[in-house]
Amino acid sequence: MSQETLVSDEEKARVLEYADPIADDVLLGFDEGKYTVYREFVTSRLGLYVSRDNPVVTERGEYITVTYRANFEREDGVSLRFIFRKGDESHQLSGLWFDSPMLRS
Numbered sequence: 001m002s003q004e005t006l007v008s009d010e011e012k013a014r015v016l017e018y019a020d021p022i023a024d025d026v027l028l029g030f031d032e033g034k035y036t037v038y039r040e041f042v043t044s045r046l047g048l049y050v051s052r053d054n055p056v057v058t059e060r061g062e063y064i065t066v067t068y069r070a071n072f073e074r075e076d077g078v079s080l081r082f083i084f085r086k087g088d089e090s091h092q093l094s095g096l097w098f099d100s101p102m103l104r105s
Contacts, residue, residue: 004060012057015084018091019066023052023082026096027070045102047073052080062086063094075102 007015027049030039052070059065068080083095 002061004058004065007057007059007064011059012055015057015064015066016055019055019057019064019082019084022091022093023066023068023080026082026093027052027080042072042098042103045105046075046078046100059086075100078103 006012026035029035030042031048033039050071050073052068054069056067057064058067062085064084064086066082066084068082069076070078070080072078078098078100081095081097081099082093083097084091085094088094
């Protein structure tokens with residue numbers, strides 16, 4: 001399996017043009033109750049979504065990953081990974097991971 005590598009600043013800017021709005025929609029959707037089961041699991045541990053920053057954009061094989069550090073009401077620095085398939089002009093979300101000590105407890 002290939003190693004994950006950082007993309008160029010130019011590629012990062014292109015990816016964030018579509019990734020940031022998708023990240024906002026997903027995270028605000030949790031707050032609005034649009035993803036009922038996932039929302040209950042996440043909000044019962046972390047609280048509501050507050051903000052995200054410092055995106056890191058990497059690539060591995062045929063995928064682009066955008067990793068954010070997000071702040072929630074009860075925990076800061078939650079790792080959020082949004083996975084997109086390279087070359088997919090629809091920018092459909094292929095994967096989404098949340099990682100934090102509170103979610104693992």
